[in-house]
Amino acid sequence: MTEQASGVRLDVVRVFCGPDGGHGNLLGVVRDGAAVRDAAARQRLAAELGYSETVFVDDDERGVIDIHTPSVRLPFAGHPCVGAAWLLDLPELVTPAGVVAVRQDGEFTWITARAEWAPDRTLRQHSSPEEVNALDVPPPGEWIYAWAWQDEAAGRVRARAFPGRGDGIDEDEATGAAALRLTHHLGRALNITQGAGSQILTAPGPDGLIEVGGRVALTRR
Structure with a gap:
């Protein structure tokens, strides 16, 4: 669902839903990252929203994303990447940690990353x-x-x-x-x-x- 939050348009998804389609971890995705450019402002918004992570999309054609918890910025996180990959429908995402490959397989969205x-x-x-x-x-x-x-x-x-x-x-x-x-x-x-x-x-x-x-x-x- 797309909502308004602090003047920005926010998509909210559930990631890693169960076999019945329920459960999953809530993720906020700010599709227009330019609307919240400042790092401190992004951190404040992530804290205000209160999701375990919020994603800011800085380039929706290349898949450049920025991930924040309510308290810290993360170079990589799994559930935000899976949720953003599904929402943006791109073959890869670009995170500070590295390029994350993406594939769709029926009802599942897959990302590829390194444990480190x-x-x-x-x-x-x-x-x-x-x-x-x-x-x-x-x-x-x-x-x-x-x-x-x-x-x-x-x-x-x-x-x-x-x-x-x-x-x-x-x-x-x-x-x-x-x-x-x-x-x-x-x-x-x-x-x-x-x-x-x-x-x-x-x-x-x-x-x-x-x-x-x-x-x-x-x-x-």
Whole structure:
């Protein structure tokens, strides 16, 4: 859905929707990045919107994007890239971290990136999905990706993400960068159920590249 926010037109999408089309992590996309040129102004708008990330599109023909959380600017992030890739329908995106290849495969949008582009995450394995489900939100501090095998042979994972930033995002519904880090750590394709029911698919590729894919849908706030 396109909305007005602080004088700019904002598209709001859900990224990494579940098999039933529900869930997914909300993403704000400012299609006209020139309307908010100043870095400080972008940071203020991202904080005002309160999504885990907001994307500013600086060139909608080349796919140049700028990503902000409510508190920091990121050179790369997974769910903003998947959401922007779906919305802009381009073969690649240009981020400060590097060029992100994009492909569409039926209901899934895929991006290709490197694990080292993703911010550091604490990958904390638990003994069962039930243990992950029972976790309380930890106090602000380290960024924790809590996970457990649902079916190790099939590569199915249950996960929850706790950013620990103290910026009002206590738990991230779906996080492509953390999924990318976990895929690199385990060295195998994964089918991740995160948050309340979001789905993230990953697959290692050649030369250290990793694909991250999911469903995207327009939504309301």
